[in-house]
Amino acid sequence: MTDATLQRLFHLRTYGCQMNVHDSEKISNLLYHAGYRATDSADAADLLIINTCSIRDKAEQHLYSDLGRLRDWKGEGARRVLAVAGCVAQQEGDSLLVRFPHVDFVFGTHNLRFVAAMASAAERGSRTARVDETDSVERFDLPQRHPDFGGESVGRAYVTVMEGCDMFCSFCIVPTTRGREISRATAGIVAEAEALAASGVREITLLGQTVNAYGRHDARRGHAEERGTASFSQLLRRLAAIPGLDRIRYTSPHPLFFDDDLVRVHAEVDAVCPHVHLPLQSGSDSVLTDMRRRYGRDDFRRTADALRKAKPDIAITTDLIVGFPGESDADFRDTLDLVRDIAFVDGFSFKYSPRPGTSALRLDRPAVPPDEAQERLEELQSLLRSLTLKAHRARVGGTTEVLVEGPSRRGGGQLKGRDPYHRVVNFETPEGLSAPKAGDFATVRVVDATPHSLIALAVS
Numbered sequence: 001m002t003d004a005t006l007q008r009l010f011h012l013r014t015y016g017c018q019m020n021v022h023d024s025e026k027i028s029n030l031l032y033h034a035g036y037r038a039t040d041s042a043d044a045a046d047l048l049i050i051n052t053c054s055i056r057d058k059a060e061q062h063l064y065s066d067l068g069r070l071r072d073w074k075g076e077g078a079r080r081v082l083a084v085a086g087c088v089a090q091q092e093g094d095s096l097l098v099r100f101p102h103v104d105f106v107f108g109t110h111n112l113r114f115v116a117a118m119a120s121a122a123e124r125g126s127r128t129a130r131v132d133e134t135d136s137v138e139r140f141d142l143p144q145r146h147p148d149f150g151g152e153s154v155g156r157a158y159v160t161v162m163e164g165c166d167m168f169c170s171f172c173i174v175p176t177t178r179g180r181e182i183s184r185a186t187a188g189i190v191a192e193a194e195a196l197a198a199s200g201v202r203e204i205t206l207l208g209q210t211v212n213a214y215g216r217h218d219a220r221r222g223h224a225e226e227r228g229t230a231s232f233s234q235l236l237r238r239l240a241a242i243p244g245l246d247r248i249r250y251t252s253p254h255p256l257f258f259d260d261d262l263v264r265v266h267a268e269v270d271a272v273c274p275h276v277h278l279p280l281q282s283g284s285d286s287v288l289t290d291m292r293r294r295y296g297r298d299d300f301r302r303t304a305d306a307l308r309k310a311k312p313d314i315a316i317t318t319d320l321i322v323g324f325p326g327e328s329d330a331d332f333r334d335t336l337d338l339v340r341d342i343a344f345v346d347g348f349s350f351k352y353s354p355r356p357g358t359s360a361l362r363l364d365r366p367a368v369p370p371d372e373a374q375e376r377l378e379e380l381q382s383l384l385r386s387l388t389l390k391a392h393r394a395r396v397g398g399t400t401e402v403l404v405e406g407p408s409r410r411g412g413g414q415l416k417g418r419d420p421y422h423r424v425v426n427f428e429t430p431e432g433l434s435a436p437k438a439g440d441f442a443t444v445r446v447v448d449a450t451p452h453s454l455i456a457l458a459v460s
């Protein structure tokens with residue numbers, strides 16, 4: 001038992017994708033098992049960790065401003081420890097210790113398990129950086145989750161199935177910050193999902209940088225049996241058989257790895273949600289070639305069509321980049337056309353951000369002027385908003401099932417949750433019905449639509 005007077009408090013700030021959010025849950029668990037307790041207040045904390053994102057330059061600059069502001073925090077307590085984790089840590093390593101003398105330790109994406117040891121070394125005055133890469137599956141063996149840090153929200157949880165990426169898209173820093181592709185044994189994933197279901201989790205999201213590439217290297221090298229990895233579609237079928245697990249999602253797949261069986265899973269397995277986040281990035285064949293995406297616009301359209309044929313109501317969302325070097329106005333028009341044609345239900349869109357060490361920096365293509373990139377982004381976002389609103393309006397009058405997350409930001413006693421299509425639903429519970437709790441399912445009737453959410457009334 002830890003003496004309360006000696007108990008250390010940690011405060012964790014997380015930037016970036018679901019992978020980082022889940023890594024922060026793992027860091028929290030590791031610290032909890034080492035006797036630390038979490039605090040929402042930086043002022044109360046003995047240990048402050050920033051889990052960083054480097055996918056765009058803006059996210060990285062945000063870290064540097066944050067670190068600048070934390071000089072005072074560090075100076076206010078002799079025993080305070082400041083650490084940097086995540087993708088910028090992996091990318092910059094010990095140069096962060098040189099540039100920011102008030103940072104005590106730096107640990108990369110393959111070194112989460114050392115967090116407690118590094119924190120205690122820092123308390124003794126040792127400043128260290130651990131950013132070595134490992135191709136060992138040991139890094140998946142982390143302590144069981146604590147209920148306070150174990151899930152995205154009540155009733156939902158992330159489960160890592162693979163890490164790293166071997167695709168080397170020319171704009172992307174992830175292969176540098178997350179390392180080579182490695183898949184976790186199927187038995188360990190199933191055991192984790194069973195434990196989550198037994199603890200009341202109803203929905204899991206499988207995580208991986210190219211999640212549907214799960215197991216591919218082991219199969220290709222003839223190591224699948226030895227490593228205990230099934231194919232991704234077999235994994236989904238195994239997980240869907242777990243009693244109590246009502247919903248399974250996965251993110252982010254690569255369009256290249258949708259084989260026939262994965263498409264069939266969407267038709268045949270009810271627990272797999274009717275939603276796929278399918279990153280397109282660009283609708284121009286020449287830009288896709290320069291991006292090294294390894295598919296063309298027709299290949300992408302074929303995958304989307306196959307998914308719709310298998311599951312006609314499936315919601316397809318996407319990621320898009322505008323202003324990639326050499327992107328002409330005609331290339332951008334190709335993107336708009338394909339976005340309209342596929343009728344994405346939603347999408348994240350960004351301006352291209354040059355990242356260190358990526359092959360796009362060596363492309364002999366003219367840069368798109370910032371004003372033009374901004375105009376393209378605004379036009380694309382306006383199209384995406386109109387597609388979302390159209391898809392949402394088409395749902396008015398229908399019923400759907402919501403996994404309740406908690407109070408809605410709209411206030412007035414409304415609740416919020418997500419439906420199987422991953423749409424945000426804000427809903428009221430009419431008098432006479434008891435309001436569901438976070439983690440419950442509620443059946444609701446959609447009565448209105450905005451570009452951000454469905455508005456609904458609970459019916460049971």
Ligand code: SF4
Nearest residue numbers: 165167168169172174
């Ligand atoms: S598939 Fe491409 S965009 Fe996705 S993580 Fe790998 S390199 Fe990055």
